[in-house]
Amino acid sequence: MSAPPQAPDPQPALIELQDASRSVRLPDDSLLTILAGVNLTVQSGEHIGIVGRSGTGKSTLLNLLGLLDRPSDGAMLWAGTPVQRLSGRAAARIRGRDIGFVFQQFNLLPGRTALENVAAPLLYATGREFRRRKDIAAAMLDRLGLGHRLDELPTNLSGGEQQRVAIARALVRGPRVVLADEPTGALDVETGRMVMGMLDEATRESGSALITITHDPAIAMMAGRRFRLAGGRLHPGEAGHPGGSLHPAACGNAGVANAEEGA
Amino acid sequence: MITSFAAACVEAWQELRIHKLRVLLSLIGVGVAVCALTVVVALGDMMSQGLRETFERESGRPATYTMEVFFETAASPGYTAVRTAADEALERSGIRYASVNSPTSIDDAVPADGGIAAGTGMESFELGAFTQVFVVDPDYAVIHRQRVTAGRWFTAEDAQNLSPPIVVDQLFLDRRGLSAAQLPVTTELPGSGGMTATIIGVGPAPYASDQPAMFLLSQTAAQVPELAANLEYVSLEMWLPEEISEELAQQVAADVARALPDAEVSVWRTDYAAWGEDPVALGGLRTALLGISGLILLLGALGLMNIALVTIQQRIREIGIRRSFGATGGRIFFSVMMESVVATAVAGGVGVLAAMLILKSPRVTAELERVVMDAPPFPLSAALLGLVVSVGVGALAGLVPAVLATRVRIVDAIRS
Numbered sequence: 001m002s003a004p005p006q007a008p009d010p011q012p013a014l015i016e017l018q019d020a021s022r023s024v025r026l027p028d029d030s031l032l033t034i035l036a037g038v039n040l041t042v043q044s045g046e047h048i049g050i051v052g053r054s055g056t057g058k059s060t061l062l063n064l065l066g067l068l069d070r071p072s073d074g075a076m077l078w079a080g081t082p083v084q085r086l087s088g089r090a091a092a093r094i095r096g097r098d099i100g101f102v103f104q105q106f107n108l109l110p111g112r113t114a115l116e117n118v119a120a121p122l123l124y125a126t127g128r129e130f131r132r133r134k135d136i137a138a139a140m141l142d143r144l145g146l147g148h149r150l151d152e153l154p155t156n157l158s159g160g161e162q163q164r165v166a167i168a169r170a171l172v173r174g175p176r177v178v179l180a181d182e183p184t185g186a187l188d189v190e191t192g193r194m195v196m197g198m199l200d201e202a203t204r205e206s207g208s209a210l211i212t213i214t215h216d217p218a219i220a221m222m223a224g225r226r227f228r229l230a231g232g233r234l235h236p237g238e239a240g241h242p243g244g245s246l247h248p249a250a251c252g253n254a255g256v257a258n259a260e261e262g263a
Numbered sequence: 264m265i266t267s268f269a270a271a272c273v274e275a276w277q278e279l280r281i282h283k284l285r286v287l288l289s290l291i292g293v294g295v296a297v298c299a300l301t302v303v304v305a306l307g308d309m310m311s312q313g314l315r316e317t318f319e320r321e322s323g324r325p326a327t328y329t330m331e332v333f334f335e336t337a338a339s340p341g342y343t344a345v346r347t348a349a350d351e352a353l354e355r356s357g358i359r360y361a362s363v364n365s366p367t368s369i370d371d372a373v374p375a376d377g378g379i380a381a382g383t384g385m386e387s388f389e390l391g392a393f394t395q396v397f398v399v400d401p402d403y404a405v406i407h408r409q410r411v412t413a414g415r416w417f418t419a420e421d422a423q424n425l426s427p428p429i430v431v432d433q434l435f436l437d438r439r440g441l442s443a444a445q446l447p448v449t450t451e452l453p454g455s456g457g458m459t460a461t462i463i464g465v466g467p468a469p470y471a472s473d474q475p476a477m478f479l480l481s482q483t484a485a486q487v488p489e490l491a492a493n494l495e496y497v498s499l500e501m502w503l504p505e506e507i508s509e510e511l512a513q514q515v516a517a518d519v520a521r522a523l524p525d526a527e528v529s530v531w532r533t534d535y536a537a538w539g540e541d542p543v544a545l546g547g548l549r550t551a552l553l554g555i556s557g558l559i560l561l562l563g564a565l566g567l568m569n570i571a572l573v574t575i576q577q578r579i580r581e582i583g584i585r586r587s588f589g590a591t592g593g594r595i596f597f598s599v600m601m602e603s604v605v606a607t608a609v610a611g612g613v614g615v616l617a618a619m620l621i622l623k624s625p626r627v628t629a630e631l632e633r634v635v636m637d638a639p640p641f642p643l644s645a646a647l648l649g650l651v652v653s654v655g656v657g658a659l660a661g662l663v664p665a666v667l668a669t670r671v672r673i674v675d676a677i678r679s
Contacts, residue, residue: 066587068673089591096589107584107677111281121588123270130266 012080014176014209015042015065020074022060034060036232037074044176047200047210049220051237052229058181058213061229065211066099066179067091079176096124100170100208102199104182106162108154108169114141114161115150118168125173140168144198160191167199177209184219196222267594275601288570293607296563297614297653298621300556305622305645307552309631312639316408318535320469323406323500326508327534329364330516332497337525342485342494345523349499352518356511360502362400363481367493368393368474369454394435394453395468395476398484398493406502407469409478413443414464417480421463427452427483430464435475453477454489500533508532560652567660571603575664582668583676592669599668603661604654611653615646 017040023033035057042048042065052058063069064076067083076083078094086094108117115137122133129136138150144164154162163183170178183199184192196212196219203210212219213229220226226237332345339345346363353361370393401417403409409416411430421428426449433443441448443465452460460479468476484490503511509532516530531537575582582595590598619641621627 063673068587089593092586092589092591094589095587101587101677103677107580109581109584112277116277120585123273124589124594126266130270 011044012077013041014044014046014079015040016075016077016080017041017064017071018075018077020064020071020076022057022064022069023072034232035064035071035234038234040227040234042177042209042211045204045207045209046225047203047223048212049223049226049237050211050213050229050234051215051217051220051226052213053215056229057232058215058229061234062179062181062213065177066101067095096121097173098176100173100175100178102163102166102170102178102180102183104185106154106159106166106186108162108165110154113151113153114146114157114165114168117154117165118172121169121173129173137168137172140172141165144168144202158191159187160195163187163191163195164198167195167202171202171206171208174206175208177211178203180210180212180214182214182216183212184214184216192216192219271594271598271601274598275605278598278602279606282574291610292566292570293563293610293653293656294614294617296559296566296656297611297649298617299559299614300652301615301618301645301649302621303552303556303559304648305618305642307548308642308645309622309639312642313631316639319408320467321407321535323534324408324502325534325536326503326505326532327406328501328503328508328512328530329533330499330501330512330519330528330530332499332519332523332526332528333495334525335527339495340523342481342491342497345497345526346481348522349497349515349519352515352522353501355518356515358501358503358511358515360402360405362403362406362500363398363494363498364403364500365398365481365484365493365496365498366469367396367398367490369396369489392438393474395470395472395474396454396484396490397469397476397478398481398490399478400481402502403478403500406500409466409469411464411466414446414462416464416466417478422480422482424461426459426461427479427486428463429460429483430466430478431462432468432476433465434468434473435477436462436465438475452479452487455487456489458487560656564656564660567603567607567656568663571660571664572667575599575667578668579671579676582671583673586671586673587677595671596665596669599665600658600661603664604657607653607657607660608650611650611656614653615649618649619646 017038020035020038021033022035023031026032038061040048050058050061060069064071067078067086070076070083078086083091108114109120112120115134118137118141119133122129122136125133138147141147141150144167146161146164146168149157149161154165157165163186167183170180178199180199184196187195200210200222210223212223214220220237228235228237330349332349333339349361397403399417401419401421404416412433414430416430417428428447429452436442439450441450441462446465447461447463449459449461452458460483466478479490481494485494501512501515512530512532516528520526520528585595585598622641
């Protein structure tokens with residue numbers, strides 16, 4: 001239920017959910033609880049995998065972690081600051097600067113080239129970051145092996161390439177945490193594994209925390225810590241691979257282990 | 264702040280570049296609406312302006328007062344004495360613009376025996392033809408917006424000329440087989456029994472008529488017996504500041520009455536606005552035109568909003584993605600508004616240009632000139648109105664989609 005004990009650290013955790021719940025009021029005035037009593041601590045640079053089937057509250061958890069929503073009960077701290085105290089503008093600023101999103105459907109902006117897509121978050125930056133947005137975006141795409149595809153439109157890119165553009169976009173402002181929502185859901189197994197490896201490696205290089213929410217236990221297994229989301233509650237899963245390396249064998253084992261766990 | 268604005272411009276530009284078809288549709292809808300509105304407003308303004316100028320040519324600019332001095336029981340001391348008394352009174356009251364306005368008509372018929380010298384192009388003269396004569400002073404041009412199309416109008420020094428100067432209309436020239444290019448040209452002064460005069464200018468007559476028209480100075484008329492009779496009854500126009508016109512007019516009349524104890528002096532306002540109502544306001548017609556313009560605009564705005572709303576539905580995911588990058592609600596609102604305003608401003612500019620081209624086309628100008636004497640220039644106010652309205656429509660039509668865009672639930676939008 002709760003995160004494993006942490007070594008004493010003077011720095012506050014990056015994200016901390018303390019008995020956080022999220023419920024919504026239905027038209028008939030009854031209360032529907034989507035998440036209940038969630039405890040989770042995310043430290044800087046940590047990789048976490050959360051597995052859950054559809055309807056278990058994955059989106060809601062993603063909303064909370066991405067500062068797109070607030071818990072209705074309990075507390076959530078962002079770098080030690082209760083999110084309830086953050087204004088919408090402050091939350092948006094943190095989201096732009098410190099949080100990168102990777103989505104299942106890539107969600108590249110249509111009609112914009114790969115370079116324009118990666119430069120898009122930098123339109124919300126200021127100063128040098130804004131002025132040099134194209135150079136920064138080009139460098140990030142180059143880092144993900146797409147230096148030769150800068151001017152391609154998303155429609156001319158393969159699924160794997162599109163997701164790499166999306167990863168470049170998520171990382172371009174050097175976020176403190178990357179939230180990946182079913183990042184391999186729209187890719188075949190092989191491409192998904194390759195893309196996930198890139199995401200894993202890129203976040204490790206940049207020191208960003210990575211929280212992957214997926215229904216695929218094999219993907220979740222890559223994380224240092226993993227959890228299982230069921231019925232709106234977060235259950236600690238088995239320890240993953242501390243190195244977070246994506247070894248096919250490890251993925252296979254993880255898949256089996258989780259299948260058993262799920263059953 | 265500057266970065267935010269620059270970034271919003273970059274976003275708006277990308278959006279317009281990508282959605283060329285939508286921009287084009289907006290351009291067409293708003294452009295046509297703004298064009299229609301500008302045409303209607305400009306046409307109304309041009310008609311008003313044209314009518315106003317026509318009225319002013321006929322009856323003087325507001326406030327024009329006419330002072331009449333006549334002698335019923337005693338003999339007149341003569342035009343010069345009356346005029347001197349009037350000029351002194353005008354000077355005392357500080358009135359700058361005053362002119363005799365004594366229209367008459369003289370029989371200018373060519374005698375049946377062809378008594379007028381042959382070979383001077385008089386063939387077109389007809390029996391029983393009259394010439395309208397306007398006995399005036401140089402200030403008449405100011406008071407009545409009288410202008411010349413060739414040559415020049417009178418100056419104060421012209422009264423000293425040995426050959427009396429006259430300004431005539433085109434018909435007058437045509438009747439004598441003369442052209443404006445020949446000015447100044449000498450001709451016989453109609454009704455003078457052989458005096459010659461110099462035509463110094465050509466300009467439109469105050470009233471549309473099939474009789475030729477001629478202006479001459481009051482000093483000249485006083486020396487021509489046939490015309491001098493007309494000046495026994497002195498009719499003087501004064502152009503006065505509207506706010507104090509009545510007091511000034513009465514003051515001048517009282518002064519003249521004191522100077523000429525035998526005279527009957529009366530003064531009253533004679534310009535077209537004398538009855539308080541502005542006859543060129545076009546009344547119900549203007550209201551109807553504005554109503555039609557409003558409807559056209561409403562249709563344009565509805566079409567635009569329709570397109571914008573449909574687009575927003577398609578763009579919700581994109582807006583959600585931008586929100587995930589850290590775009591605030593305000594920033595999204597501004598971007599969506601900006602796109603709308605940028606597109607409609609361009610469309611409005613095109614619409615105004617089209618309206619100008621339409622109203623300045625020879626066919627429309629010819630039609631306009633059938634109603635007013637001269638088609639006035641395209642009113643700048645209509646062009647500005649067209650532009651302001653197009654920006655306003657862009658802002659209004661952008662408002663609803665922009666508000667909707669800020670209310671998007673981010674993750675739902677992204678997953679949609």
